[in-house]
Amino acid sequence: MRHWIGALGAVAVGFGLAAVPEMATAEGLTLSRSTMNRAGVFKSQAKLLDGRLAKQYEGSARLKPKTPESLLPQPTARYSGRYKGEYLEAAKAAARRHGVPEDLFLRLVQQESGWNPGAVSVKGATGLAQLMPGTAQLLRVDINDPLQNLDGGARYLKMMFSKFGNWQLALAAYNAGPQAVEKHAGIPPYAETQNYVKVVWGG
Structure with a gap:
């Protein structure tokens, strides 16, 4: 998943910063044109995607049996x-x-x-x-x-x-x-x- 997020971040930067503030505002982010840099673009977009994917898979994770601490991976x-x-x-x-x-x-x-x-x-x-x-x-x-x-x-x-x-x-x-x-x-x-x-x- 990280490779996918990284690719999306690279695409966002590749299109130029001019288009990013509008996208950020549409998603409820308050980043301005003057303060946004490449690292900020990647970080904000990765955080947004992580949140969406966490919600998307939250339901399917509940379908698996609960794993007590005694069943966590051990040697x-x-x-x-x-x-x-x-x-x-x-x-x-x-x-x-x-x-x-x-x-x-x-x-x-x-x-x-x-x-x-x-x-x-x-x-x-x-x-x-x-x-x-x-x-x-x-x-x-x-x-x-x-x-x-x-x-x-x-x-x-x-x-x-x-x-x-x-x-x-x-x-x-x-x-x-x-x-x-x-x-x-x-x-x-x-x-x-x-x-x-x-x-x-x-x-």
């Missing part, structure tokens, strides 16, 4: 699992590919499947990242292929982060589903989910 605990097998580097690569903290994703896989590519839960979650069949179909990955399973898990976790803007809420959505996080406007009050977030996040 992710390092992965300290004993697994050093063939899928470790593949999991790291999947995390990097989709912009997920490596240690966070490694802890997720450890918690989900214990690094067992053949793990299947009673609910049907499958593989290293324990993807549900419907999620795998949505992501167009082969749920039974360990590498695709990891890629799908990392991609889905990043999707949840993009939706909720917070890694702990993303973990809660990964475990309980995004609808549960939306319904409770935060981590759902389910013992399993709360413990899952605590363990994977490293709290």
Whole structure:
């Protein structure tokens, strides 16, 4: 957004200061021709645009679950699992590919499947990242292929982060589903989910 505001400020200066006082007066600003300089033009216009954009996005910001201080960004605990097998580097690569903290994703896989590519839960979650069949179909990955399973898990976790803007809420959505996080406007009050977030996040 700052690049956009800067570009508008440059355009305003480029057209000359003669046209700016009229625009400033129309917006309720009281800058005069004699005192206005280039820095003043940029500052006043940037402030005006910032105010408008803040009002424009105020409503959409309220749609996201509230983030308590305990959920604000914090350093992710390092992965300290004993697994050093063939899928470790593949999991790291999947995390990097989709912009997920490596240690966070490694802890997720450890918690989900214990690094067992053949793990299947009673609910049907499958593989290293324990993807549900419907999620795998949505992501167009082969749920039974360990590498695709990891890629799908990392991609889905990043999707949840993009939706909720917070890694702990993303973990809660990964475990309980995004609808549960939306319904409770935060981590759902389910013992399993709360413990899952605590363990994977490293709290």
